[in-house]
Amino acid sequence: METLTIIGAGLAGCEAAWQAAQRGVSVVLHEMKPERFSPAHHLAGLAELVCSNSLRGDSLENAVGLLKEELRRCGSLTMEAAEATRVPAGGALAVDRQLFSDYITAKIAAHPLIRLERGEVTDLPAAGTVVIASGPLTSDALAEPLARLTGDRLYFYDAIAPIVAADSLDMTTIFAASRYGKGDGDDYLNCPMNEAEYLRFVDELVRGEKVPPRDFEKIVHFEGCMPVEEMAERGVETLRFGPMKPVGLSDPRTGVEPHAVIQLRAENRERTMFNLVGFQTKLTWPEQRRIFRMIPGLERAEFVRLGSLHRNTFINAPALLLETQQLKSDPRIIFAGQITGVEGYVESAASGFLAGINAACLQQGRPLPVPPAETALGALVHHITNADVRHFQPMNVNYGLFPELAGRVKKKEKRQKLAERALERLEDWRAGL
Ligand code: FAD
Numbered sequence: 198m199e200t201l202t203i204i205g206a207g208l209a210g211c212e213a214a215w216q217a218a219q220r221g222v223s224v225v226l227h228e229m230k231p232e233r234f235s236p237a238h239h240l241a242g243l244a245e246l247v248c249s250n251s252l253r254g255d256s257l258e259n260a261v262g263l264l265k266e267e268l269r270r271c272g273s274l275t276m277e278a279a280e281a282t283r284v285p286a287g288g289a290l291a292v293d294r295q296l297f298s299d300y301i302t303a304k305i306a307a308h309p310l311i312r313l314e315r316g317e318v319t320d321l322p323a324a325g326t327v328v329i330a331s332g333p334l335t336s337d338a339l340a341e342p343l344a345r346l347t348g349d350r351l352y353f354y355d356a357i358a359p360i361v362a363a364d365s366l367d368m369t370t371i372f373a374a375s376r377y378g379k380g381d382g383d384d385y386l387n388c389p390m391n392e393a394e395y396l397r398f399v400d401e402l403v404r405g406e407k408v409p410p411r412d413f414e415k416i417v418h419f420e421g422c423m424p425v426e427e428m429a430e431r432g433v434e435t436l437r438f439g440p441m442k443p444v445g446l447s448d449p450r451t452g453v454e455p456h457a458v459i460q461l462r463a464e465n466r467e468r469t470m471f472n473l474v475g476f477q478t479k480l481t482w483p484e485q486r487r488i489f490r491m492i493p494g495l496e497r498a499e500f501v502r503l504g505s506l507h508r509n510t511f512i513n514a515p516a517l518l519l520e521t522q523q524l525k526s527d528p529r530i531i532f533a534g535q536i537t538g539v540e541g542y543v544e545s546a547a548s549g550f551l552a553g554i555n556a557a558c559l560q561q562g563r564p565l566p567v568p569p570a571e572t573a574l575g576a577l578v579h580h581i582t583n584a585d586v587r588h589f590q591p592m593n594v595n596y597g598l599f600p601e602l603a604g605r606v607k608k609k610e611k612r613q614k615l616a617e618r619a620l621e622r623l624e625d626w627r628a629g630l
Contacts, residue, residue: 200225201556203328204318204339206243208275208542209534209549210330211301215274216553218310222560226305229317235334236411242298243305243313244275251291252279252543257616260594264543264573265290266616267623268550274304275546321346321530326559328552330533332545333509340510346524350513356422356477357590359485360502361461361495362597363469364608371461371494377445385462386471388494389448389455390441398491399436402429405484411508424506425476440475459492462588465580470501470597472588478504501595513589514538514581521555521565522548522578531556538581540591547574547594554630566630569622570600571615 201217203210206228214226231241238245253261269276282296305311319338321327331339344351366386373383390398405426428435437443441457448455461471473492478485482503490496514537517524522537524530533552534545551574555565568575576598584592592598599615606614 198222198560199325201326201328201560202322203227203330203556204321205329205331205335205534206230206305206313207330207332207534208244208246208545209332209552210328211244211305212273212275212546212549213328213330213533213553213556214305214311215308216550217557217560218308219272220554220557220561222310222557224311225314226311227314227316227318229336230315232315233317233336235332235336237334240295240298242295242302244278244301245298246292246294246542250284250294250297251286251289253290253541254288255290256288258612260573260576260596260598261541261543263616263619264547264577264594266620267573268543268547270620270623271550271627273546273550274301275543275550278304324529326529326531326556328531328533328549328556329536330549330552331510331536333511333535335510335536343512346527346530347512347517350516352511352513353508354422355505355507355509355511355591357502357505358472358474358476358478359489359500359504360464360470360472360597362499362501363471365497365499366461366471367494367496372449374446374449385460385474386494387446387448387455388459388461388492389443390457390459390493392456394491394493395437395441395457396433398488399429399433401488401491402426402436402480405488406481407479407484408481408505410479422477422506424479426478426480459495465584465598467601469599469601470595473504476504477506479506480504501597502593509535509591511536511538511591513586515584515589516586518582520567520578520582522552522582523555523559523565529559531559535591538584538589538591539577540593544577544594547577550574551578566626568626571622572619572626573599574623575626576600 200223203214203226206226214224218224237247256262278300279292282292284291371386375384437457443454443458446458460474462474464470464472485503522531531552533549539548558565570579577594580598
């Protein structure tokens, strides 16, 4: 059997190497550190947590807690390392960053089937199974062949608008309509504002606290992804001629065009989540919650994803990848981690976990197992490979990605039932692995 090549020994690459090796596959794992460091990496060890030392909430109330539980049950190296190096952090799973990296580095170094090769990879192997897990700060020398491989569907910045849960919207205020009645009538949901509401909102956007950009993120924003608060700073009317323009949208309750409108577009086919169109932002998270809940109809909005704008190398996964994370145009190549358009430490590890299993199956001539969409693992990979190609932006795991439960379920019991269903389906899937 040929050796499996994995590029990048971050969270996804290490998890993928471990899963493949545990299934009897020989792995060469390439890591450019310490020869070369991205602007955010500083440790010489593997699986470095580049910013916060938290793997976020640990309760099944949060989809990321469920994802961690699924990974634990499936024998994830990331979760084993996190438990071994845990530090107190209330309801979150936080770790000692150095010990976490040391733990994974030692496990990888000691595995008889994994060979770690230090040095920057600048081209892709012409043959054999390859897992690309070079992360959100993939080196420039590798980004070039990746751009060619993906037909320039490789992006270097994300511009994420907040996403809200459909069942938290006040539909007595919001109306469904497309501009000038084009397309399906209810393509967009519209939050109408009168003049006083608009002026107050613009003022809060201008005054709201912003996240300062990191040194390597000081970019000139092109018009298509200008932060909404920067547009507001250009003049009080700018947003009314941009993402908040009301023309062609009459409110069926009044029969007139509102002073301004915030449009919501479905984020997934199931229409369980909607994004605020054109509302990419660098406002801090508490400010986003406070200011965006001033929007009529969003007073009680549940934000499944807050907005952001940062340096992030990722591919257009729905256009390029199969649900097995294989490249459609060359299925011996599998993508893993943040570069696939998942967002977050745990999500990246989860993506690496699936890539490792899939790469091992590919090497061994076995069918590739896709996790059920009802599990957190499955919901995440299903989303990134089936999202709207035209508006694809990175996504973290959240309960809005899961298929609806059958029958009527009380809102406060919904998450618990989704988690119970996920863990049941996970056990069936695991048994078949
Ligand atoms: P990485 O963990 O970055 O691993 C990729 C590895 O590939 C690196 O070790 C890199 O050195 C190596 N590599 C790159 N190019 C090459 C090459 N050409 N040859 C060989 N090796 C190469 N998520 C959170 O959940 N919480 C946070 O607080 C958080 N903060 C972030 C801060 C920043 C600045 C960034 C960019 C991202 C952050 N993320 C955060 C998002 C994401 O979860 C992490 O980036 C995560 O580490 C991604 O995992 P990964 O395995 O895909 O990539």
